[in-house]
Amino acid sequence: MPLLDTPVRLGVQLQPQHAPYPAFRDAVLRLEEMGVDILFNWDHFFPLSGDPDGLHFESWTMLAAWAEQTERVEFGALVNCNSYRNPDLQADMARTIDHISAKDGTGRFIFATGSGWFARDYEEYGYEFGTAGSRLDDLAEGLARIEARWAKLNPAPTRDIPVMIGGKGEQKTLRLVARHADIWHSFVRPEELPHKIEVIERWAEREQRPSDGLVISNELDRRGEDVADRLYDGGVRLFTLAFHGPDWDYDLVRSWLRWRDAKNGA
Template identity: 60%
Template structure:
């Protein structure tokens, strides 16, 4: 069992809110003591009014990097399809320096068809998008190594998704953090698959931090009274980062605060 401490992240969904409200939410999250603040990489809202207010991911991360001083930052997750991988590496390196080394580079293969259609990207197939991600990750790593200056230190990479043949193999090959929305039964199975991929390439499974979303896309999140009930089974399986999604425009942190209390109790 991993000895990593529990970390609590918040996904501040950049939809249905003014930027002033988003900026205030990030400030409040850091003041509350969260470990990581994520946004997401989309061009339109995922819930509510499909044409509602929305802001772009990486421009926002640069602003968050200047605004904050302690928390880690990242996209949950960057869509590989939307940017040239060498350019993305340079963007990530730049935000890493702006933040003083607090960036997590979250990566995924993409899934939201409206983004693709509206902005002129080829949607293709799920398998094809995963193949594109597999081709992009070595390019990102190579470009990060070639940039001057390089990142401030080893740039942690998060990969999201649960596909057993392709995604989890990419996690074993490239990621420091694996993120999913798995429940305990599914997580137990996926972890065994990931362990197998790690063994196949000779990588210690324990190097990978296990992250789970506690709420899920389009739901209201987990009620504050059940943080222990929801978190403990995932913790016992090895999950150590728990991400609470919070939507705009009000960004109510009541659920998040309960998870922070649970983190402090578990970590002692």
């Protein structure tokens, strides 16, 4: 079973598009002050909505800035694309950002990753797109290399960097979740959760890795409290909200913070 005794946490994904960088800097500061638990961006090179050639910023350099700027909030990409960087380099970058963020000695970076899907990123930046299956195979190889590199780096990460894997495919993705993840993120509907969790548990048994510490994560975008309640009943404890700029809707964030606090008995 997933980890159910952990508090509900709210993550906000600042989509790094259609706004100048100072707007993101200000939003990060305001969201941390409001009490958001985790801040995310995404790992793409072009906007995913609106003007396809509009303003856009790269994920990892932005995350390094957040590591220095923030004091409390955890952060990461939702999600990193394994295809865009050598896995050992990813491990080193994650370790470095972990240290930058360690204001009290413990880092706050979450290594959230996936196999990639946005063809334009690959085509314009010169990466081989391959197939969904080949990209998942590359992710499996990459995760093993990342974990091995973390064990070799000097200095080591400040903590066991949490690994978050996104996706719902039962033959490859959920097996990787069972093998590597601390957090599983998906968009699945509440009624799908029991089956997907059962699949993860079966893979965890084959991988000989306990699944009872896994945190289940899901999306709030364009969903109401009725769906969020059902996701909570199904075991979700991390809820992520897409934040559309440059006209940030802070009232929406406040409403979900109130819902989170009510679930936590605050």
